[in-house]
Amino acid sequence: VALTKLKGVVGLQIDFDARESERDFYRKLLVKLRNMLPNNYVLSITALASWAIYDNWVADLPIDEAVPMLFRMGADKQPILNYLAAKKDFTSQNTSTSFGISTDSELPWLPAERRVYVFAERSWSAELLNDSLQKVEKWQTK
Numbered sequence: 587v588a589l590t591k592l593k594g595v596v597g598l599q600i601d602f603d604a605r606e607s608e609r610d611f612y613r614k615l616l617v618k619l620r621n622m623l624p625n626n627y628v629l630s631i632t633a634l635a636s637w638a639i640y641d642n643w644v645a646d647l648p649i650d651e652a653v654p655m656l657f658r659m660g661a662d663k664q665p666i667l668n669y670l671a672a673k674k675d676f677t678s679q680n681t682s683t684s685f686g687i688s689t690d691s692e693l694p695w696l697p698a699e700r701r702v703y704v705f706a707e708r709s710w711s712a713e714l715l716n717d718s719l720q721k722v723e724k725w726q727t728k
Contacts, residue, residue, distance in 0.1 A: 587622045597628030599653070609643060620648040635659055635666045638681035645678035652681045653703055656696075657688035670695050673728075689718050696725040 589595055598619075604612040620629055630651045637644050638654035654676060659666055671694035676682045684701035687693065689708075704718050 587619075590624055590627055596626075597630060597650075598623070599630040599632065601632040603632075603634060613647060616647050616649060632686065633681060634662070636662045638676035638678070639666060639669055639674075640677075642677050642681070644680065647680070649680055651683050651701075652678075653684045653686050654681055655686045656693060657686070657691045657705070667694060687718075687722070689714055691721070693725050695728045696722065698726040 589598065600616075600619075602608075602612060616629070616631070623629060628650045629648070630653060631644070631647070631649055633644055633652040633654050634641075635654045635656050636659075637652065644652045656666070656670075673695050675697050676685075682697070682700075684703065685696065686703040686705060687696075689704060689706045702722055704722075706714060708714070
């Protein structure tokens, strides 16, 4: 919470892949954190892609956004790719403002007009950035 006092810091993102058994703890943590943060401070979390589609337990969390991570999806990968291929959007308001991808992601489609978080599996370069931007544009126009 001390970070909220730093000049130019306007938000906080938490990355925690909560197992089902950890969800109650995570919810309580986020409620407590939200109550400690200034009203205008953005509280964001990363979210497993499944949380934005069919296991949407994050819909009523006290957060401004839950960022679906569309890479390294494990056992849920194929159902999620099928869902995106059908051009279906994420299921709650707090999961439909942004998404995260990796520079080595291959996706069939992505919703347009979203904030995009791009994670690199290697050091950034101008070429890697340009390739990533081109991929996002291609996926959003399919």
